[in-house]
Amino acid sequence: xxxxxxxxxxAPTALPRKAVHPVRDLLVQRTLFGLLTLWLVSVIVFxxxxxLPGNAAYAIxxxxxxxxxxxxxxxxxxxxxxxxxxxxxxxxxxxxxxLGTSLVGQxxxxxxxxxxxxxxxxxxVLLAGVIGAAVGVALGLLAxxxxxxxxxxxxxVTSLAVTSLPEFAIAIGVVFxxxxxxxxxxxxxxxxxxxxxxxxxxxxxxLPVLTLVIxxxxxxxxxxxxxxxxxxxxxxxxxxxxxxxxxxxVLLKHALPNALPATIQAIGLTFLYLAGGIVLVEYVFAYxxxxxxxxxxxxxxxxxVIQFIVLLLAAFYVVMNIGADVATLIATPRRRRxx
Numbered sequence: 001x002x003x004x005x006x007x008x009x010x011a012p013t014a015l016p017r018k019a020v021h022p023v024r025d026l027l028v029q030r031t032l033f034g035l036l037t038l039w040l041v042s043v044i045v046f047x048x049x050x051x052l053p054g055n056a057a058y059a060i061x062x063x064x065x066x067x068x069x070x071x072x073x074x075x076x077x078x079x080x081x082x083x084x085x086x087x088x089x090x091x092x093x094x095x096x097x098x099l100g101t102s103l104v105g106q107x108x109x110x111x112x113x114x115x116x117x118x119x120x121x122x123x124x125v126l127l128a129g130v131i132g133a134a135v136g137v138a139l140g141l142l143a144x145x146x147x148x149x150x151x152x153x154x155x156x157v158t159s160l161a162v163t164s165l166p167e168f169a170i171a172i173g174v175v176f177x178x179x180x181x182x183x184x185x186x187x188x189x190x191x192x193x194x195x196x197x198x199x200x201x202x203x204x205x206x207l208p209v210l211t212l213v214i215x216x217x218x219x220x221x222x223x224x225x226x227x228x229x230x231x232x233x234x235x236x237x238x239x240x241x242x243x244x245x246x247x248x249x250v251l252l253k254h255a256l257p258n259a260l261p262a263t264i265q266a267i268g269l270t271f272l273y274l275a276g277g278i279v280l281v282e283y284v285f286a287y288x289x290x291x292x293x294x295x296x297x298x299x300x301x302x303x304x305v306i307q308f309i310v311l312l313l314a315a316f317y318v319v320m321n322i323g324a325d326v327a328t329l330i331a332t333p334r335r336r337r338x339x
Contacts, residue, residue: 022329030325034318041314042094042307046087049303090304094311100304110304114293118312121282121289123198125274127205128212133267136217140224140263141256147229159218167277171211171284178207190285208285212278216270223266227259234258261328268324275316 081089093100099110143152162170179188190204198205231237232255240250279291290309297305 023326026325026329027322030318030322034322037318038311038314042091042311043087045307045310046090046303047083049301049306050083086303090307094308099308102302102305104300104302104305110308113305114290114308114312117288117290117293120192120198120287121275121278121291124205124208124212124278124282124287124289125271127209128216129267129271129274131209132213132216132270133220135213136220136267137224137263139217140221141228141251141259143221143225144228144232144259145251152225155221159221162214163218167211167215167280168284170214171207171281174207174211174214175284178210190287192288204287208281208287211281211284212274215277216274220263220266220270224259224263227262228255231255231258257331260331264327264331265324268320268327271320272317275313275320 090100099114102110102113139155143155146152165173175188177183178185186203186206188207190201190208192198192201192204232251234255236258237250237254240254245253278289279295281287282289282291283295290312294306294309296302297309
């Protein structure tokens, strides 16, 4: 007679394994870390502006300000309140879509001052990034196909020479050749008329965009060349050649897709570089963008404007990093599928 102890024990049922969705999980994790990063940036920037000598009231009244008038203006602007109170008022306003009022412009909203400059810089960055990425990928792919040829060596030497030059030197050289001494094809400076959009004056964009394209193309070109050469030397490309596939098909269907992930990261870093490195180019060409706006705000101690511009740049960095990582994941088939 069998007992309960003799009965075979039931095998434990395994819990169903939760599927891993790489793209979804990456978006959720990076978005949460991005929001935390933006909050930390807002705190750091606020406290950094508190350390600047003087304040907006002193910048408005100038050196002839009396202590009484200075104290009255500080009270009117809320600068006499504790720093924690000032930060909370600004931060809670941003959460509700209120960007605050410029301390220097007083009756002018921060958005009214900054958004036109953001649009101007966005057009410059977008044009330079797209054109630079297309030219860099094409030249890198061409150099990989013609590896160790005269063309390859010429492109390598040219890219190294351009990389060694600072942005303002390239900008001055472009102006020298295309606007002043050699040819007179485009305006030497690009001060957009007040109230106009960048696309209303396309001739004003040519030299700034060309300068930025020259700056960013070498990096993308070298990255694409290295990734394409590695792909062309791989076993799967060699197998495709042995199958008798045409050279164009081997290049476009096998080598190029596998060289894209590293190049996408390079393009993402290029856009991040343009967002920060655009300041010098805007200064050389007198272009009314976000870089010159930030310089003016720091000079005037206009804290709400400084905070918004820096927070906007930080948000751009976060979004571009997430976008580049997601694009890289999508471009890698074995990594993008749910597991």
